Amino acid sequence: MNRKISAAEFRDLLNRYASELKADPRRAQRIIAAEKGERKMKKKWTVSLAFVLLILLGLAGAAYGVTSLCRVVGWQGQVTRTVEPAETPEVPDEKTLDKESKMGMISSFLQTVPDEETAFAWYDDGTNEMSIYNCDLRKTVKNTNFTEEFLEWLSSSGMTVPSWIPEEAHGRCTAAVFMDCKAYGQYELLESSYGEDFNYTRFRIDEASKIPTEYLFGIDLEDGSSYMIHSYLRPSQSEEATGLLEGESAEKVTVKGMDDALLIRRNESSVPVLIMRRQLDEPVAWKQLPVRDDVAEDDNRQYCEEYVSVFTFNTDDNRETLKFFSAE
Amino acid sequence: MSDCMGPYTAPDRDRVFERLVEEYQEPVLRMCYFYLCDKTQAEDAAQETFLKLYRTMDRYRGECSEKTWIMKIAIRTCYDINRSGWFRMMNRRVTPEMLSRQTVSDSREDAEVAEAVMKLPRKLKEVILLYYYQGMNVNETADALNITHSAVSERLRRGREKLKSMLEGGEVDEQEDQRSRIP
Numbered sequence A: 001m002n003r004k005i006s007a008a009e010f011r012d013l014l015n016r017y018a019s020e021l022k023a024d025p026r027r028a029q030r031i032i033a034a035e036k037g038e039r040k041m042k043k044k045w046t047v048s049l050a051f052v053l054l055i056l057l058g059l060a061g062a063a064y065g066v067t068s069l070c071r072v073v074g075w076q077g078q079v080t081r082t083v084e085p086a087e088t089p090e091v092p093d094e095k096t097l098d099k100e101s102k103m104g105m106i107s108s109f110l111q112t113v114p115d116e117e118t119a120f121a122w123y124d125d126g127t128n129e130m131s132i133y134n135c136d137l138r139k140t141v142k143n144t145n146f147t148e149e150f151l152e153w154l155s156s157s158g159m160t161v162p163s164w165i166p167e168e169a170h171g172r173c174t175a176a177v178f179m180d181c182k183a184y185g186q187y188e189l190l191e192s193s194y195g196e197d198f199n200y201t202r203f204r205i206d207e208a209s210k211i212p213t214e215y216l217f218g219i220d221l222e223d224g225s226s227y228m229i230h231s232y233l234r235p236s237q238s239e240e241a242t243g244l245l246e247g248e249s250a251e252k253v254t255v256k257g258m259d260d261a262l263l264i265r266r267n268e269s270s271v272p273v274l275i276m277r278r279q280l281d282e283p284v285a286w287k288q289l290p291v292r293d294d295v296a297e298d299d300n301r302q303y304c305e306e307y308v309s310v311f312t313f314n315t316d317d318n319r320e321t322l323k324f325f326s327a328e
Numbered sequence B: 001m002s003d004c005m006g007p008y009t010a011p012d013r014d015r016v017f018e019r020l021v022e023e024y025q026e027p028v029l030r031m032c033y034f035y036l037c038d039k040t041q042a043e044d045a046a047q048e049t050f051l052k053l054y055r056t057m058d059r060y061r062g063e064c065s066e067k068t069w070i071m072k073i074a075i076r077t078c079y080d081i082n083r084s085g086w087f088r089m090m091n092r093r094v095t096p097e098m099l100s101r102q103t104v105s106d107s108r109e110d111a112e113v114a115e116a117v118m119k120l121p122r123k124l125k126e127v128i129l130l131y132y133y134q135g136m137n138v139n140e141t142a143d144a145l146n147i148t149h150s151a152v153s154e155r156l157r158r159g160r161e162k163l164k165s166m167l168e169g170g171e172v173d174e175q176e177d178q179r180s181r182i183p
Helices: A007-017 A027-035 A047-059 A099-110 A148-156 A167-172 A318-324 B013-036 B039-059 B066-083 B085-090 B096-100 B108-119 B122-133 B138-145 B149-166
Strands: A071-074 A079-082 A174-183 A187-194 A214-220 A226-234 A240-244 A248-252 A260-266 A273-287 A298-312
Touching: A007 B013, A007 B108, A007 B122, A027 B013, A027 B039, A240 A248, A240 A260, A240 A273, B013 B039, B013 B066, B013 B108, B013 B122, B039 B066, B066 B122, B066 B138, B108 B122, B108 B149, B122 B138, B122 B149, B138 B149
Parallel strands: none
Antiparallel strands: A071 A079, A071 A240, A174 A187, A174 A214, A214 A226, A226 A298, A248 A260, A260 A273, A273 A298
16 A cells, blocks of 8 residues: 545544444443343353463363363373363352442552552453443552563563563563452452553562562564563462464473473464473462452462463564574 | 533433444544554454443543544553454464455455555554554644644654665655644
8 A cells, every 4th residue: 555545534434444333322321231231231242251261270270171172282282182172161259349348458468559650440240230340549650660670570570581682672672561460260359550751660569478469561562573571479389381262283392491491383364472481480479459258368378380482473574582582 | 612522411411322323433543453463353342442432521621633532442442452362362373464365355455555554563563553543643643642732743754764765765855743644
């Protein structure tokens, strides 16, 4: 395409492209009715929710591989077992506290976050009553330039590749840091921040934990590349690395600083996933948020292993991503 | 400010809400789609946007236009969905090429431009969608995104350049405030 188009043309063009998306003529009435308690809104199970449960089940100790996973592979890339696709994650019972109580608990918990740190929390009980709460109760954002402090964080708080971002890109990239902390698959605490022009915010939800239960780290470079690391801890060593979707293959690779690494490729897709693990220097524990009334406040599980995956949306630059991690 | 702007209080509240949903539902839904690149997620985001709208209507004081207000909620909702680690994890094996097949447009040009927009980095995509697609001005875009006017202008410039390069040589107008031409 090599011509100018007007803004009106641009709008028409996008509208035509998305013409399949139609308005729901009863949306307003349904929302009003639901809000007035006349009837509940029904939730469509989304792919993401199913995937959440899938991962949460995995973290809870269940084996990887529920619905869409066909094969489970070990860290050598070997298939350890196959999974029947008929298994479906169960919807958690709605044996939860009322919303105000949940909010109160979250608020109380947030009060324990140190002043210089920022917390963002939500509760999601799996229903469609929009149970996401943005708790902007405490917001003391600490900003810093994308410089040594950030790189120090990368290398000292569980990240294994201090030279993750090429030096020449330091002044041109923005960063997003996510830390998802959760337990038992019923809720999650999310602490996150988007870097705004080279800024970032560091979060720590529990000083005693030393490192978060989970974090996801993403870098968006100006050239459109988007690299991410998703990391979480496992309570114990697992010989099963991940599940493979139809058409995917697993190959053992070497990554500096990690004990094991698998490169997941898909035949026709150019979006590889690199998953890695390493033993932690010392066990760490996670303190739970007592949102539900049927779980203990403290989770005494000891996390001994860190598990990291990295992937990219940039379909042309996959080798570059892997180079950051010295995959061979 | 028009007489239909807030604050909205009973008994007009529901009636106004119905009008807002009718008027803005499709723009919100489509913008969420281009933001999230997923039809199901877009529908969820639109639903959540209007639910939040209904819950916060009483707080609307007409400081900004209705459209800015609603788009602000929609962008924030998409933002929250998009920044969820689970969303990203869920999408780890989804490529833009796969996403593009969810649409029905037969036009090659439509698809080319729409997919280029969807592939834009988030910050650039936000301003392009609000400014060009939703027809908001720089002030409204800045307000909706809670960023400065200069940041909007800069991102518009970068967004146009990015689109230009993605569309393989399309021309771009260098005038920041001239909405009439884009790559």
